[in-house]
Amino acid sequence: MKINKELCDVCGTCVAVCPADAIIISEFEVNIDDEKCIRCMNCVTVCPIKAISEVEK
Amino acid sequence: MIRDKYDVVVIGAGPAGSVAARFAAQNGASVLILERDREAGIPVRCAEGVSHAGIIPFIDLDERWIATKIEIAKLHAPNGEMAEMYNNGTGYVLERRIFDTALCDLAVEKGADFITKADALDLVWEDGKICGVKYKYMSEIKTVKCDIVIGADGVESRVGRWAGIDTKVRLEDIDTCVQYTLSGIEVDENACDFFFGNEVSPGGYIWIFPKSRTTANVGIGIAGHLAKEKGPKEYLDEFVEKHFPNANINYTVYGGVPTAATLKEIVKDNIMLVGDAARQVNPITGGGIVQAMIASQIAGEVAAEAVKEKKFDAKFLKKYPKLWDKKLGKTQKITFELKEKFMTMTDERFNNIVAFCQKIPRDQFSLKTLFTEAVKGDPKLMLDVAKSFIVSKLK
Numbered sequence: 001m002k003i004n005k006e007l008c009d010v011c012g013t014c015v016a017v018c019p020a021d022a023i024i025i026s027e028f029e030v031n032i033d034d035e036k037c038i039r040c041m042n043c044v045t046v047c048p049i050k051a052i053s054e055v056e057k
Numbered sequence: 058m059i060r061d062k063y064d065v066v067v068i069g070a071g072p073a074g075s076v077a078a079r080f081a082a083q084n085g086a087s088v089l090i091l092e093r094d095r096e097a098g099i100p101v102r103c104a105e106g107v108s109h110a111g112i113i114p115f116i117d118l119d120e121r122w123i124a125t126k127i128e129i130a131k132l133h134a135p136n137g138e139m140a141e142m143y144n145n146g147t148g149y150v151l152e153r154r155i156f157d158t159a160l161c162d163l164a165v166e167k168g169a170d171f172i173t174k175a176d177a178l179d180l181v182w183e184d185g186k187i188c189g190v191k192y193k194y195m196s197e198i199k200t201v202k203c204d205i206v207i208g209a210d211g212v213e214s215r216v217g218r219w220a221g222i223d224t225k226v227r228l229e230d231i232d233t234c235v236q237y238t239l240s241g242i243e244v245d246e247n248a249c250d251f252f253f254g255n256e257v258s259p260g261g262y263i264w265i266f267p268k269s270r271t272t273a274n275v276g277i278g279i280a281g282h283l284a285k286e287k288g289p290k291e292y293l294d295e296f297v298e299k300h301f302p303n304a305n306i307n308y309t310v311y312g313g314v315p316t317a318a319t320l321k322e323i324v325k326d327n328i329m330l331v332g333d334a335a336r337q338v339n340p341i342t343g344g345g346i347v348q349a350m351i352a353s354q355i356a357g358e359v360a361a362e363a364v365k366e367k368k369f370d371a372k373f374l375k376k377y378p379k380l381w382d383k384k385l386g387k388t389q390k391i392t393f394e395l396k397e398k399f400m401t402m403t404d405e406r407f408n409n410i411v412a413f414c415q416k417i418p419r420d421q422f423s424l425k426t427l428f429t430e431a432v433k434g435d436p437k438l439m440l441d442v443a444k445s446f447i448v449s450k451l452k
Binding site for chain 2: 009011012013015016017018019021025026027028042045046047048049050
């Protein structure tokens with residue numbers, strides 16, 4: 001998964017819906033742990049600004 | 058001077074964290090509040106509407122943080138019809154940045170220590186028990202010891218996850234939101250507007266909360282599972298283009314509002330969750346400030362009691378969820394069931410409800426009449442609505 005950091009507002013909405021605990025917020029930045037990610041697309045769907053997209057692993 | 062050890066460490070200085078810290082400190086606990094940002098109250102991720110009755114138990118009114126005083130709620134049906142509600146008591150649109158700081162100041166007055174730019178990184182464990190918090194202050198990694206951690210870290214609820222609490226919400230139970238603060242517009246500064254409809258805002262609503270006669274928070278929340286094809290920003294942009302084509306956007310913010318019931322587990326040994334982190338939000342309105350303060354007062358008082366008794370296990374801390382349930386948690390559960398019903402409502406049904414509301418005499422029209430009409434034909438929900446207004450008024 002890829003986060004467009006220029007769009008991301010670090011609002012934390014994606015973290016709340018991640019079933020795999022794969023999204024980490026730190027230092028005002030959001031990152032997705034590709035190892036943990038189960039590609040359920042919850043974060044892609046819920047992101048208010050659609051800053052998250054799927055990329056090949 | 059920040060010490061190495063406190064009775065209670067609160068993570069997050071929003072209304073939940075500040076109120077929890079105040080009531081823990083006031084009742085004798087030593088308390089440290091860690092805030093990631095440079096001050097309490099920023100960034101404002103909120104429509105900023107509250108009821109007078111809801112906030113008055115927690116803070117004396119101060120015009121510094123009141124933008125406008127609200128007396129009317131205008132409900133707009135999908136077909137353009139509108140019903141005005143005058144009967145739900147006074148409300149305010151806040152200046153959250155100032156309001157949050159004022160709440161935090163009250164905690165500090167009662168003896169809590171408060172540091173900003175302090176980003177919690179993890180919990181510290183010893184023999185399988187939580188015994189502190191690791192955080193980054195400026196660029197330095199630090200550790201503070203404590204007996205109780207209170208997670209007031211908002212919708213992302215990292216603290217809950219670190220403690221092994223299941224904080225996940227379903228897509229159906231989170232509203233994905235965008236809000237603009239518009240200027241150069243004309244609005245009724247004593248009225249809040251709500252727009253419903255599956256074309257306007259599926260599974261949620263659009264709000265106009267005035268901050269003055271010429272500025273307003275105009276935002277949208279749509280149910281997470283209905284945001285697959287089209288996101289909230291697209292819906293909001295369409296709305297703004299239609300209703301405020303000449304407005305200037307002064308502020309843009311994104312966020313998520315949990316519209317679930319309270320988490321099943323909000324305490325564990327040495328840990329408590331409050332506010333958005335515990336999903337203590339009105340699932341229909343998405344309002345969370347008052348809920349968070351009510352829960353946090355209880356949590357703060359129970360934490361102080363735990364310190365006095367030196368009992369920090371889940372068994373003792375469970376007093377907090379028990380009291381929360383009694384005070385508002387049960388009502389929230391009923392409201393959640395109502396929300397599930399509303400989410401599947403057709404536009405026609407919304408139109409009919411607003412048409413019905415238009416016919417009610419002004420002095421008799423309240424939220425209760427609205428909800429009673431909305432659940433007509435569903436005996437279980439009708440009973441639930443009646444009960445929820447007996448147990449405690451919907452906030």
